[in-house]
Amino acid sequence: MKPKIKPNYRIKTVKKRPSMLLRGVAIGATILALKFAPQFFAADARVAKINAEIAAQNKILAVERQKNPPMVPLEVRYKNGKREIFNPNEHGNCTAYVKRAAKKYFGKNYLGTAAWFLPEENKVVLSALSLAKIKIQG
Amino acid sequence: MASSIKAGTISPGTVIGTRYTDSQIQRDNPRLEFTHVILYAGNGEFWHNLHGLKKISIGEIYSSKDGKRTLYPLVVFAPKK
Known part of the structure; x- marks a missing residue:
């Protein structure tokens, strides 16, 4: 007797490809990110540099203030x-x-x-x- | 002392060594020239710690209390630096 083959009920899900519009948006966003990322990081670095300079100046000022306290009337x-x-x-x-x-x-x-x-x-x-x-x- | 304040010898922040005749230390050690110090604070006022912080005027140093004067300024100091 021929063995009974059970039917395969598993339905394969088919991934729907994103629409052209979505793909376009994604590509555009990537291009923009790649274009502006260096500037963004550079601005961040600039801010960090300014903050470091201010901190250093404050440190010097604090030391000077300790050495010569401000003249109080x-x-x-x-x-x-x-x-x-x-x-x-x-x-x-x-x-x-x-x-x-x-x-x-x-x-x-x-x-x-x-x-x-x-x-x-x-x-x-x-x-x-x-x-x-x-x-x-x- | 008033004239030295005017002259600027005693300026605010100057320490003055005084003989305090009621002091027990003074009685126990008669050789000690002075046993108390006061600080000139300006405006003719002196601050000192004598049984608690007090401020006295120049007149109070030279005037007698109950017929007995107790404070005699003797030495004016300046910081060495």
Whole structure:
């Protein structure tokens, strides 16, 4: 007996080719992309270069600002310091406070850990005698 | 001291060493010339940390409190740089 051959019910799907219009659009888009890609990447590179230059300049400015802090008017420094007098947030001995305030508000750097060590570490401008004279004069 | 402020010897940010007679350190170490420092802040005001941060005027340094003067400015300092 002849074996029964089962019919093949699988239907092959046929891919529909895209229309001419679609193909045209795709080709056009590819051509445009190829044409403008270098310019796009070049613009990107230019922006990156400018950003890098700005970042470098900012870095230099920050360093310079640290070296030479911008001159704050004396009145502003006085006001800032006065605010701390009424709202003290940091304490220490008299020398620690005076040193900190002189540096923070007036940009003067004094050295020495206690009052009696200041003459060794800093410049003595006027001594007791001259101050007494000044006191008499004033 | 007022004249040295006018002359510019004592400018804002100048530290002045003062003898504080009520100080325990001063009593314990009589050899120490001064034991307290004050900072000239401008406008005739001095800032210092004496039992808390305070501001005093030049007049308050030279005037006596309760018949007893306690602050005697002795040395004017400038930073060495």
